Amino acid sequence: MSRTVPLRSQRLRRSVLSVPAINARALEKSHSLDCDAVIFDLEDSVAPEKKAQARENLRSFFAGPALEGKERIIRINSLSSEFGPADLDLVRALLPDAVLLPKVDEPQDVTDIGDLLADADAPEELRIWAMIETPRGVLNVGAIAESSRTPGSRLDCLVVGLNDLRKETGVLPQPGRTYLVPWLMQVILAVKAYGLDALDSVFNDFRDGEGFDAECGQGRAMSFAGKMLIHPLQIEAANRYFGPSAEEIAEAEAIISAFADPAAKGRNVINANGRMIERLHLVQAEALVHKARLISARKPA
Ligand SMILES: CC(C)(COP(=O)(O)OP(=O)(O)OC[C@H]1O[C@@H](n2cnc3c(N)ncnc32)[C@H](O)[C@@H]1OP(=O)(O)O)[C@@H](O)C(=O)NCCC(=O)NCCSC(=O)C[C@H](O)C(=O)O
Numbered sequence: 498m499s500r501t502v503p504l505r506s507q508r509l510r511r512s513v514l515s516v517p518a519i520n521a522r523a524l525e526k527s528h529s530l531d532c533d534a535v536i537f538d539l540e541d542s543v544a545p546e547k548k549a550q551a552r553e554n555l556r557s558f559f560a561g562p563a564l565e566g567k568e569r570i571i572r573i574n575s576l577s578s579e580f581g582p583a584d585l586d587l588v589r590a591l592l593p594d595a596v597l598l599p600k601v602d603e604p605q606d607v608t609d610i611g612d613l614l615a616d617a618d619a620p621e622e623l624r625i626w627a628m629i630e631t632p633r634g635v636l637n638v639g640a641i642a643e644s645s646r647t648p649g650s651r652l653d654c655l656v657v658g659l660n661d662l663r664k665e666t667g668v669l670p671q672p673g674r675t676y677l678v679p680w681l682m683q684v685i686l687a688v689k690a691y692g693l694d695a696l697d698s699v700f701n702d703f704r705d706g707e708g709f710d711a712e713c714g715q716g717r718a719m720s721f722a723g724k725m726l727i728h729p730l731q732i733e734a735a736n737r738y739f740g741p742s743a744e745e746i747a748e749a750e751a752i753i754s755a756f757a758d759p760a761a762k763g764r765n766v767i768n769a770n771g772r773m774i775e776r777l778h779l780v781q782a783e784a785l786v787h788k789a790r791l792i793s794a795r796k797p798a
């Protein structure tokens with residue numbers, strides 16, 4: 498019998514900015530930006546001839562002042578690429594909060610990395626995130642998410658990559674991502690079944706604020722936890738759309754106080770000013786208020 502699966506992570510992931518590890522200025526700027534997390538990218542934003550330099554940049558960045566209050570993720574090249582093994586050695590040396598695996602096709606792509614990290618006695622706090630950005634990755638997303646149930650699994654977040662998925666499938670960009678929505682919702686179903694987070698894909702046209710807002714609204718309605726970003730201009734809107742609004746917080750607090758009323762004791766359903774609310778709404782309200790507290794506790798950059 499299925500129950501609401503508790504989220505494995507209670508982290509804020511509204512705005513997850515990708516920073517190419519070859520871009521020294523962008524690395525430096527990441528300290529001052531108000532995003533919830535930073536993905537230090539060694540993969541597709543770094544040219545093959547620049548990979549070694551990008552790794553060195555990260556080594557010195559991680560030796561410098563800590564990135565206050567942000568989750569730090571390193572995206573490595575596929576282990577099957579000539580760059581992957583050296584990238585993973587760097588992850589083991591720098592110990593970010595998570596390693597992001599690109600182009601994950603099947604559960605074994607995740608468990609193989611998990612085994613290598615375990616063999617290297619990497620602390621269990623070092624999590625694994627997986628990019629779902631290939632046709633096989635979408636087809637297998639349920640099994641990939643289910644692998645988080647394996648004892649010792651470090652998987653706690655899936656990130657959709659529509660640039661690669663469009664390239665592999667030939668699906669054309671459409672307003673509202675019409676033909677991609679079924680695959681986005683398959684990722685959502687998989688993470689909800691196993692208590693993981695899912696992040697929506699990047700929006701490439703970083704000067705199109707209106708288009709970005711519309712896509713954030715769509716991603717929020719789909720219940721993505723946040724969005725992968727490519728530019729600082731996108732951070733404020735991502736934080737706004739993927740964080741609870743004042744109205745949602747007020748409504749959640751009203752539900753919590755309605756169930757705290759002694760008259761609601763032992764009742765699973767109550768009448769709150771003409772509206773039926775059930776205990777399941779209380780669970781949602783408590784999760785939303787928890788997220789709001791995480792946001793207000795965050796020190797702005
Ligand atoms: C797209 C960019 C190359 C544009 O960079 P630029 O021309 O420098 O833009 P601006 O002049 O507007 O920059 C203004 C300032 O902002 C800084 N900046 C820009 N981008 C970033 C960033 N990502 N992080 C931190 N800081 C950033 C500039 O340095 C300027 O600073 P200042 O000197 O103070 O003025 C660039 O935005 C960029 O490289 N973005 C990230 C690209 C990336 O990471 N791509 C990989 C992720 S996308 C992906 O993974 C797709 C997925 O896999 C899939 O398949 O879908």
Ligand SMILES: [Mg+2]
Nearest residue numbers: 630658660661
């Ligand atoms: Mg990609």
